[in-house]
Amino acid sequence: MDIAQHQTKDETYSAAPGYFRRLTIADWLFAAALLGGALFALNRYGTYMDVYEKVILVLSAPTFAALGWHWKPVRWLMPLVALLALGAIALYDGNLEAANQRFWLRYMLSSQSAILWMSVCFFLATLFYLIGLASRSGAGGSIGSRLCWAAVVLGWTGMMVRWYESYLIGPDVGHIPISNLYEVFILFALITAMFYLYYEQRYGTRQLGPFVMLVISAAVGFLLWYTVSRDAAEIQPLVPALQSWWMKIHVPANFIGYGTFALAAMVATAYLLKSHGYLVDRLPSLELLDDVMYKAISAGFAFFTIATILGALWAAEAWGGYWSWDPKETWALIVWLNYAAWLHMRLMSGLRGRAAAWWALVGLLVTTFAFLGVNMFLSGLHSYGAL
Incomplete structure (x- = not known):
């Protein structure tokens, strides 16, 4: 199935009326089990939670239910x-x-x-x-x-x-x-x-x-x-700075970004190999590789943006300011700007092909330094993550 057919299928599914009528009994049982588990945990452990943790717990049920319905x-x-x-x-x-x-x-x-x-x-x-x-x-x-x-x-x-x-x-x-x-x-x-x-x-x-x-x-x-x-x-x-409910949402959102950026870079590697005549008969079409790379970066950018905003709010609570140009914060901003530019060039200028793939691959180096290099070579308010 080519990429145009995939897109048509996705658009038809998302635009179709009566989405909830498509759900099966198994879908609803899955959602009910999640809700029951969340309510049980809230009843048994709610006294140990603050209001934010209770909200996170309750919202996790519909979030994972929707994820289970989709995948x-x-x-x-x-x-x-x-x-x-x-x-x-x-x-x-x-x-x-x-x-x-x-x-x-x-x-x-x-x-x-x-x-x-x-x-x-x-x-x-x-x-x-x-x-x-x-x-x-x-x-x-x-x-x-x-x-x-x-x-x-x-x-x-x-x-x-x-x-x-x-x-x-x-x-x-x-x-x-x-x-x-x-x-x-x-x-x-x-x-x-x-x-x-x-x-x-x-x-x-x-x-x-x-x-x-x-x-x-x-x-x-x-x-x-x-x-x-x-x-x-x-x-x-x-450490005291991490004793916060913010960690439960900031870190996972951040690493969804890191994971999808890494995925996009490896898809870009496959794209570059095929576009240069290697493994031509063994890899998916260039169009499909390009589309998967784009979707991975788009998803990662959305979650990384959320993580950056959450990180600023957490910093204000922990250190008294939304932004302090700490090395980790600075490199997170560099990562964000890199993929914001990639998406802007794709949507506004039609960035495709080898240029997009090379950019995604180089983006992995930037992301790796933000993820690991900062901890190895720089110090700051995030030094609790040092090697």
Whole structure:
């Protein structure tokens, strides 16, 4: 199916009247389960939340319901992760030492074990995607896709269990696991993988798996090095600036941006290879590659804009000012301006082809420095994320 047909299908679907009449009983049951879970959590843990956290919890139900209606795999992904995470929590029985004493926790479902298995699955997925591309084998790509899904399930399970483990250390230590480089590298890998899997299913772009999985494997490789060399997997109390409900929305929005920008750069790599005569018969059409690159950057830019605004509001609460030209803030602005210019040139001047692809690829270098380089080489108010 060519890109024009995809666009026609999308436009017809979005413009069709009676959207809610298209929903099935399974869709409504999924939404009801999410709402029930949110209300249960609110009733049981509401006394420990401030008003903002309660609003986030309640709004999460319709948000994830809409996501599940739009992308069906979410409807089995969320219950499966919940089942595995709750099973692990039951095995702990309130004792953190159980992670080293009970078989299923020690070798599969403790946060460190699940994240290690996630890493293995991502590496194997990269290998099978490469085999599929090199051999023109549909089986290789299919196995790679399944391994990527397995990595996503295990990664989210590890994150949920890590959240619980932080509270076993102490109620004053407990926090959502997106507060340091170890945790956000996991978040980056998971978000990038999920966006890729969405495009893979929607546009039939399994041939892009080797490209996207390379950047995910690089992130996982750094994560493993960082874990071994810095003992980064150890859960630490939050620094005062991070003890805020803002973190729960600012950081995920930020990393949706980072993940989709990385995805766009790897699609751009595939575009450049094909446009120069490499892998011509193995990659999707240039038109489809260009469209996926554009959609990834558009989605990333929207979330990165939201994250930047939220970051300014958080800074005003934490440090007394919306903007302080801190190195992290400055480089976030550079990233934003880079992709704002890319989108402006595309919409106003028709930016396409190799120029757009090279720009998206260079954008990954800018984004990587904002994500990691600032922590390595610069210091400022965000120095709590230093290597």
